[in-house]
Amino acid sequence: MTHPTVFVLLDACRSRYLEEGKLPRMAAFAQRSLYAPGMRPGAGFCERSEILTGASAARTGNFAAYGFDPQASPYRAQSLLLRGLGRLPGRIGAKVATRLTRRLAWRRGITMPPHRIPVAALERFRLTEDARDHFEPRGFAVDSLADRLREAGRTWSWHFTAVGVPNGDDDDRLDALEAALSARRDFYLAYVETIDAEGHRLGPDSPEMDETLGRFDDWFMDRVERWMAAIPGLQLAIVGDHGMTSVDRHLNVLDHARSAARRLGLKFGPNRDVECFLDSTMARFWFAHRSMIAPFRDALEAGEMAECGFVVDRALRLEHEIPATGRLYGDLLWWADPGVLIWPDYFHRATDRVLGMHGYDPEHIDSRGFAIIHAPSVAPGRRENRELRDLAPTLAALLQIEAPRDSQGRDLAALPEMVGA
Ligand SMILES: [Zn+2]
Numbered sequence: 001m002t003h004p005t006v007f008v009l010l011d012a013c014r015s016r017y018l019e020e021g022k023l024p025r026m027a028a029f030a031q032r033s034l035y036a037p038g039m040r041p042g043a044g045f046c047e048r049s050e051i052l053t054g055a056s057a058a059r060t061g062n063f064a065a066y067g068f069d070p071q072a073s074p075y076r077a078q079s080l081l082l083r084g085l086g087r088l089p090g091r092i093g094a095k096v097a098t099r100l101t102r103r104l105a106w107r108r109g110i111t112m113p114p115h116r117i118p119v120a121a122l123e124r125f126r127l128t129e130d131a132r133d134h135f136e137p138r139g140f141a142v143d144s145l146a147d148r149l150r151e152a153g154r155t156w157s158w159h160f161t162a163v164g165v166p167n168g169d170d171d172d173r174l175d176a177l178e179a180a181l182s183a184r185r186d187f188y189l190a191y192v193e194t195i196d197a198e199g200h201r202l203g204p205d206s207p208e209m210d211e212t213l214g215r216f217d218d219w220f221m222d223r224v225e226r227w228m229a230a231i232p233g234l235q236l237a238i239v240g241d242h243g244m245t246s247v248d249r250h251l252n253v254l255d256h257a258r259s260a261a262r263r264l265g266l267k268f269g270p271n272r273d274v275e276c277f278l279d280s281t282m283a284r285f286w287f288a289h290r291s292m293i294a295p296f297r298d299a300l301e302a303g304e305m306a307e308c309g310f311v312v313d314r315a316l317r318l319e320h321e322i323p324a325t326g327r328l329y330g331d332l333l334w335w336a337d338p339g340v341l342i343w344p345d346y347f348h349r350a351t352d353r354v355l356g357m358h359g360y361d362p363e364h365i366d367s368r369g370f371a372i373i374h375a376p377s378v379a380p381g382r383r384e385n386r387e388l389r390d391l392a393p394t395l396a397a398l399l400q401i402e403a404p405r406d407s408q409g410r411d412l413a414a415l416p417e418m419v420g421a
Pocket of ligand 1: 012
């Protein structure tokens, strides 16, 4: 039997925090481990898919959390009611509609959170990455670490995250993991949200964030040291899945899109000529007829919209391995430049404080995450410029199981020192 492996996902813990000494104890631990700074995530928002399968968004089909799929929306049966709520006038009306929708979702057992998606648009969308339980058989459209673990008869302990599955806070999850260590499972997965939440709120380059990181470093490394003392030979993978970029400009894409539609004589809104979904860094559009796409694209590629971002063309879709089949992720995709926040978006209140965001160009240094692999069988060393998809084969090697069959990554421990530098 192998030693237990603990995998901790530190959401949005960017490589720069470690490299710039903001997490001193973790950085010292990285120097005594196999350390991959500047790890590149895939484009989009589905890092858990990438980690657990080792495959690109184009292969898993998971790119953004929400996809356009009117036939499969969990809100489809409620469409009449939601359309009615969507007609309530003014800001108060919108507030009431949001509150009632949340109650409706809870009553009907709908796990897709309505967030700030206009209620009349809910029936047009469904969850993508979180449509299935990742640890059920065939949790992904491609082979995954969970499938390999199951087939090899390995055991796991889940302290991770999934949309619609309440699982406590960081203390709850890591306490539960620690309590479960004595059960000697093969694989422990834990999710830590603090760095993401605080990075969004405080901004990743602020003095307040530096203080938060300093406190976090002690809170987290105390735990790591306890685990290592409790289980001799424990194997650890500590991963920042992507970065966080300081927000320096808000852009009202909704206004621009509405006025572009008006200029072209098109109706804008759910189930009209043009409809949209606003992630914080990407705006996606769908059209009633294909002939509407080109004129709308031209209208978007002008003025402030052109200053702040760009339309993703076919070549960029291929380069970033964005799923191109079907309409799930938009007939047209507009991507914000680093630091530009789409505001309002479908995930925040107008009064929320958002000084940091992710989901920008993965090549940018602020977008990069990292991996620290610490195990008796793995020699310390440094791997530059690797990719998040390397995690699946790296974890598989620690667990002594086969890598997921659709993985495009490489086992970090098996790579020579300077590969990719
Ligand atoms: Zn986040």
